[in-house]
Structures are given as structure tokens and as C-alpha cells.
Amino acid sequence: MSEAEATTSTTDSTEPEKITEDLLEPEAKRRKTAAIQQDEKKYRLEERLGGILCCAVCLDLPKAAVYQCSNGHLMCAGCFTHILADARLRDETSTCPTCRVEICKTLATRNLAVENAVSELPSECQFCNKQFPRNSLEKHEDEECEDRISGCKYHRIGCPWRGPVHERAQHEKECGHPHKSGAEVMEALEILDQQLIEERKLYKTIFELLGYDKITFNDIQLKPYRTDDFVHRLFYESSRFSAFNNQWVVKAKISDNQKDPTQSSERDMTYQLILKSKTSTPLSLSYIVLRGPVGDVKINPRVYNFDFTEQETETPYEHFPLPDTAECNRLLAAKTINFRLIMFLASK
Incomplete structure (x- = not known):
């Protein structure tokens, strides 16, 4: 064999091996591709x-x-x-x-x-x-996420800024509200003051009522019933109970401002207090609904007042102080509604 033929033979035998090595993917790329495929498989399973x-x-x-x-x-x-x-x-x-x-x-x-x-x-x-x-x-969204929405620490004096929590420090350095005049700050504080006034008024009223001589409470259970009208309507009513030597009943209805509550996703409940006994003297009554030891209803307390007389024996329908529609649905899903009614009678 000549020297040229030997050289050609050697070249032909090594060329396929070189081509194979060039076509192979790098090890790092193979690992990355395998990881991506594994993640896609995992997420498909989760979906x-x-x-x-x-x-x-x-x-x-x-x-x-x-x-x-x-x-x-x-x-x-x-x-x-x-x-x-x-x-x-x-x-x-x-x-x-x-x-x-x-x-x-x-x-x-x-x-x-x-x-x-x-x-x-x-x-x-x-x-x-x-x-x-x-x-x-x-927990991540409320406490840990750096992109969660936060407000400026000067929001109490009117700063409307809201943004990612990681941008809050920079904003507060540049916020102009700390340098506003007292008159401008007072406008923002008046809104907060009004909210505090309403809360204090409620607490003050409750504490004044607790000083009354005549106070009683009853754990009320409302049961559903339907009217015999052409369009049946759902009502709730309690059994008779005694308070201040008189007989009383609590009556409630669903979404008083809607003809058909089933056609609306927004629902509420209203209730009234009814005097079933005859009274010769007016009864100046205050009453409040609370959760009580038996029921688990979520209630935002409100105080209502009414003067019962021989002619006026039913209070107007007042809003049952539920926080939202979901709580109203939860009450409707139960067979009975339980709560505590506290009544305060003003002495004449």
C-alpha cells in the first residue's frame, strides 16, 4: 500500500467519529432539557x-x-x-x-x-x-411577597400612593405629604375622625344602656315558614318569649327590596320585633342582636330604638347586621337561625 492510500484510509476511519461528537448536545444542555420536560410533566399532572x-x-x-x-x-x-x-x-x-x-x-x-x-x-x-x-x-401574599401591594405610611394624612412593598421605602423618602400645611392635612384627618366618632358613638350607647335598671336577654331561634300568597314568600319567625312582663316575637325576611331573591346574587336579611301583649303604658325600648353562645352567626352590632304603644306594636324592619351575602346564604342553608337578643327598657 502506498503512503497516499494509507493516509486516505486513516482519514476515512476517523471522520465518522468526529462528526458524531460534533452532533452530540452538551451535557449541561441535556440536563436542562430533561429538567424542563420533567417540570412540564409535573405541571400537566397538577393541571x-x-x-x-x-x-x-x-x-x-x-x-x-x-x-x-x-x-x-x-x-x-x-x-x-x-x-x-x-x-x-x-x-x-x-x-x-x-x-x-x-x-x-x-x-x-x-x-x-x-x-x-x-x-x-x-x-x-x-x-x-x-x-x-x-x-x-x-402567608406569602400577606407577609413575604416583595411585590405585594402596600400603602404609604403617610396615608393617614392623605397620601394615596399604593404600590409594591419593595418600592415603599423609596416613595416615602420622596413623599410630599409630610411637608403639607396643617390645613391640607386636616382634610384627610376629618374622614378618619368621622369613622372614629361613629365607633365611639356605638360603644358609648351600649355602655349607657348597660346602666339601665331593666335589662333582659333571650336566645332566639328563628324557624322558616311561607305565606299563602299567590307568590309564596319565605319568612322566619321565633316562638313567643317573655321580657318585661310581656310577650314578644321576632320576625325576619330575606331581601325585602327584591321581588325574587333567587334571581340576585346579593342577599340580606331584615328583622322586626313584635309586641304580642296589650300594653296600657308606652314602652321605650332599645334592642341589639349579638351572636350568642348557641349560634355562630357573624354580626356587626347595631342598636335600634322604638317606642311601643297600644297602637304601635311592631318595629319597622331593620337590617340584620350581617357582614356580607355569603353569611346570609350560610344562614339560609341552616334549618334554624340562632342569636341573642338583648333588650333595654327605659324607666319612666
């Missing part, structure tokens, strides 16, 4: 689980309690109470939105396994868009 464990009504993952019908269909606490409330308003049997089996407080059960599973699923922070387990997301 599938989210679709399985979501509420059958709102199609969102529950934030707290999870209820299920006898066939295992899931509902978040808000949708569950809303379904029960709608059924009570329509005088119908509440049913599962998926399989139409009957549901109620006793037939539906909590699914603790789903609640725990959902709490471990990742959810995106509304501020920084990073993923966190649901059971730690609230």
Missing part, C-alpha cells in the same frame, strides 16, 4: 388534578371546606351554601348540580382528603406570579 378536584359549580379549586354528595361530586363551601339557600328560597329540595341527588347539611359530607390534596397543589401568587403551595400562599 389534571386541578380539573378533577375543582368545585362542580364554580369550576374553581376550593379555598377551604369541600363538600360532596352521596355520589362523590365535589362542591366548595360557598357554592354548597348557595345551593341550599336557593332551594330554601324556592321551597324546593336542594340537589347536586351534577347528578341531581338530594343534598343537605346531613346528607352531604366534608371530604378531608380532597381538602388536604388541594392545599398542597401549587397556585400562582397574584403579585409576583410565582408558584406556591396553596396552604402557604396566603
Whole structure:
């Protein structure tokens, strides 16, 4: 074999090996690609689980309690109470939105396994868009996230700035509100003063009432009933109870300003105090509704006053001081409503 042929032979044998090495991906790139594929697989699984464990009504993952019908269909606490409330308003049997089996407080059960599973699923922070387990997301958004929305420390004197917490220090260095005149600052403080005045007025009124000679309280239980009108309306009424040597009844109704509360997502409750006994002397009464030891209703206390006479035996319907529509639905979902009524009688 000649020298030229040997050289050609050597070149041909090494060329494929060189080409193979050039086509291979770097090790770091292979590891990165594998990690991305693994993450995509993981998130696809989480998305599938989210679709399985979501509420059958709102199609969102529950934030707290999870209820299920006898066939295992899931509902978040808000949708569950809303379904029960709608059924009570329509005088119908509440049913599962998926399989139409009957549901109620006793037939539906909590699914603790789903609640725990959902709490471990990742959810995106509304501020920084990073993923966190649901059971730690609230703490992150409230206390840890550097992008969470914060206000200026001078908001009490009128500064309207709101922005990411990591920009707060820089803003406060440049904020012009500390250098405003006293007259300008007073405009902002007047709003805060008005809120404090309302709170102090309530507390002062309650403490004055506690000094009355005649005070009594009753733990009231409201039960639903319906009128015999063409369009049946839902009311609640208590049994008769005694106070100040007279007989009384509490009556309540849902969404007094709406013809059909089932067609609205906003609901409230109003109530009145009715004197059932005959009285020859006027009764100047103050009354307040509180949660009480039996019920678990959330109430923002308000004091109402009324002068009962022989002709005026019913107070006007006053707002039952519930915080929101969700609390009203929760009360409607229950068979009875329990609270404490405190009554104060002014001495003549």
C-alpha cells in the first residue's frame, strides 16, 4: 500500500467519529432539557388534578371546606351554601348540580382528603406570579411577597400612593405629604375622625344602656315558614318569649327590596320585633342582636330604638347586621337561625 492510500484510509476511519461528537448536545444542555420536560410533566399532572378536584359549580379549586354528595361530586363551601339557600328560597329540595341527588347539611359530607390534596397543589401568587403551595400562599401574599401591594405610611394624612412593598421605602423618602400645611392635612384627618366618632358613638350607647335598671336577654331561634300568597314568600319567625312582663316575637325576611331573591346574587336579611301583649303604658325600648353562645352567626352590632304603644306594636324592619351575602346564604342553608337578643327598657 502506498503512503497516499494509507493516509486516505486513516482519514476515512476517523471522520465518522468526529462528526458524531460534533452532533452530540452538551451535557449541561441535556440536563436542562430533561429538567424542563420533567417540570412540564409535573405541571400537566397538577393541571389534571386541578380539573378533577375543582368545585362542580364554580369550576374553581376550593379555598377551604369541600363538600360532596352521596355520589362523590365535589362542591366548595360557598357554592354548597348557595345551593341550599336557593332551594330554601324556592321551597324546593336542594340537589347536586351534577347528578341531581338530594343534598343537605346531613346528607352531604366534608371530604378531608380532597381538602388536604388541594392545599398542597401549587397556585400562582397574584403579585409576583410565582408558584406556591396553596396552604402557604396566603402567608406569602400577606407577609413575604416583595411585590405585594402596600400603602404609604403617610396615608393617614392623605397620601394615596399604593404600590409594591419593595418600592415603599423609596416613595416615602420622596413623599410630599409630610411637608403639607396643617390645613391640607386636616382634610384627610376629618374622614378618619368621622369613622372614629361613629365607633365611639356605638360603644358609648351600649355602655349607657348597660346602666339601665331593666335589662333582659333571650336566645332566639328563628324557624322558616311561607305565606299563602299567590307568590309564596319565605319568612322566619321565633316562638313567643317573655321580657318585661310581656310577650314578644321576632320576625325576619330575606331581601325585602327584591321581588325574587333567587334571581340576585346579593342577599340580606331584615328583622322586626313584635309586641304580642296589650300594653296600657308606652314602652321605650332599645334592642341589639349579638351572636350568642348557641349560634355562630357573624354580626356587626347595631342598636335600634322604638317606642311601643297600644297602637304601635311592631318595629319597622331593620337590617340584620350581617357582614356580607355569603353569611346570609350560610344562614339560609341552616334549618334554624340562632342569636341573642338583648333588650333595654327605659324607666319612666
